[in-house]
Amino acid sequence: MYNPQLKTFFTVIESGSFSKAAAELYLTPSAVLHQIRALEKDLGVELFLRTSKGVTLTPAGEYLEAHGRSFIRMGDELRAGVRSAASAENSICIGTSMLEKCRLLYDLWVLFSAEDPDCRIQMASINVGEQIPESTDLIESLNSNIPWMRDWRFLEICQVPFGCAFVQGHPLARKSVITAEDLRGETVITINDGSCDTITQLLKHLRDHGANVVYHFGSGMNMFWESAFTGDVQLVPLCFHDILINMSVVPFFPTFSLPYGIFYRPDPHPAVLRFLDFIRLTYGAGNSSGIVPVLS
Numbered sequence: 001m002y003n004p005q006l007k008t009f010f011t012v013i014e015s016g017s018f019s020k021a022a023a024e025l026y027l028t029p030s031a032v033l034h035q036i037r038a039l040e041k042d043l044g045v046e047l048f049l050r051t052s053k054g055v056t057l058t059p060a061g062e063y064l065e066a067h068g069r070s071f072i073r074m075g076d077e078l079r080a081g082v083r084s085a086a087s088a089e090n091s092i093c094i095g096t097s098m099l100e101k102c103r104l105l106y107d108l109w110v111l112f113s114a115e116d117p118d119c120r121i122q123m124a125s126i127n128v129g130e131q132i133p134e135s136t137d138l139i140e141s142l143n144s145n146i147p148w149m150r151d152w153r154f155l156e157i158c159q160v161p162f163g164c165a166f167v168q169g170h171p172l173a174r175k176s177v178i179t180a181e182d183l184r185g186e187t188v189i190t191i192n193d194g195s196c197d198t199i200t201q202l203l204k205h206l207r208d209h210g211a212n213v214v215y216h217f218g219s220g221m222n223m224f225w226e227s228a229f230t231g232d233v234q235l236v237p238l239c240f241h242d243i244l245i246n247m248s249v250v251p252f253f254p255t256f257s258l259p260y261g262i263f264y265r266p267d268p269h270p271a272v273l274r275f276l277d278f279i280r281l282t283y284g285a286g287n288s289s290g291i292v293p294v295l296s
Helices: 004-015 018-025 029-043 059-089 105-115 147-151 197-208 220-230 238-242 270-289
Strands: 048-051 054-057 091-096 120-125 138-142 153-167 187-190 212-215 233-237 247-253 257-264
Touching: 004 018, 004 029, 004 059, 018 029, 054 059, 091 270, 105 270, 153 238, 153 270, 187 197, 197 212, 197 233, 197 257, 233 238, 233 247, 238 247, 257 270
Parallel strands: 091 120, 091 138, 187 212, 187 233
Antiparallel strands: 048 054, 138 257, 153 233, 153 247, 153 257
């Protein structure tokens, strides 16, 4: 990113002569002299005074020595930045957490990388309740219309129904399907900020049948951990069965579902666009044949 003649210029200064600089640069002395003369011609000044004892700098040469290294450093930094940007353009950063897991993206990535082997994947731990790092390109999640989701675009893959999670030994844990009538008199814990119509309708359905619905304010993981000790029923999407340790998740009837898929930023870079196009094509063409997984 900088004129290579500058490197020769500083090598001559450090070595003290054209011949020693030539040896360090693996060039002939005439080639070194040619580069210095070309630099002097380009600048329109003389940089070295040549004597029988070696070379010394002219005032112009001293000025270039004092300020030229910063130019080289900036050139190196610019080169590194350009390479980093090029690398980032061919890599995808996926944000994950205990709730926003790669339930589908891992299998999709295996299929995609076979077609686009030069693209790279990175994983980043995120906290959607606070701040998502700017480097995050994709997040796999339910779409419940909570605040962070409104700033992203969404590619729906499937619908995930709700169910109820019970601690082991709870009488209702043995049922194959749960209805609102089964939950009459039960305390049902849920997280809902009022922004999701589906959840609002489901909670009204539960209350109409006599369930005691309690909102849990805080992180979803706290709700899961606390309910495991209190024995309260949790209202959860069925895909959360993989994080509910020692609990049984039973489907709810009638069906209330949320969209599930991939969140991506409004201005995705080319590698992300390629991956999203692959997901659309793969699910559109192969889903009915069972080529890729779908949550249920």
